[in-house]
Amino acid sequence: MRILWSIAGGVALAVGIVGIVLPLLPTTPLLLLAAFCFARSSPRLEAWLVEHPRFGPPIRDWRAEGAISPRAKTMAMIAIGATFALSVFMRLPSHVLLIQAVTLGAVTLFILTRPAPKPSLNAIKPPAAKR
Structure with a gap:
């Protein structure tokens, strides 16, 4: 296995x-x-x-x-929009567009409701000491 x-x-x-x-x-x-x-x-x-x-x-x-970065969300929204726009441009049947709109709408809702990742402790740099 x-x-x-x-x-x-x-x-x-x-x-x-x-x-x-x-x-x-x-x-x-x-x-x-x-x-x-x-x-x-x-x-x-x-x-x-x-x-x-x-x-x-x-x-x-x-x-x-369960977090998705803002950049990944943006890229996903661009891909979803491009996919639907391409389908409309290709003049797919209206029932296919409807199914696609519902599915992509659900995916969009899921993605946009995920939190953004919190900064990790490794990514946070302490302020520079003043001399």
């Missing part, structure tokens, strides 16, 4: 990395899925992913607080 979790984690990570350059692929949820899968298959891979300087912060924020 561990091998299946490893494969699923690897696929989620690979698709998530592709999502960095393709705006319609959701990177962060795929990274969360990869961390979930690696937690069940390889503590070493999970630790690598969670501690990664680029991929780790959104995973740690989500695990600690």
Whole structure:
């Protein structure tokens, strides 16, 4: 079973990395899925992913607080708007647009109601001492 979790984690990570350059692929949820899968298959891979300087912060924020950064929220809203605009531009049938509007509206509501991550103690720098 561990091998299946490893494969699923690897696929989620690979698709998530592709999502960095393709705006319609959701990177962060795929990274969360990869961390979930690696937690069940390889503590070493999970630790690598969670501690990664680029991929780790959104995973740690989500695990600690269920939080999404303001930048990630903005990028998600841009992708959601672009997706719906493209659908309208392509003149998809009205029932498809309705289903898409309801689904994307629910996703938008979910994203916007998540808290922003609190600054970590490591990120807060003490004020410089006056001489």
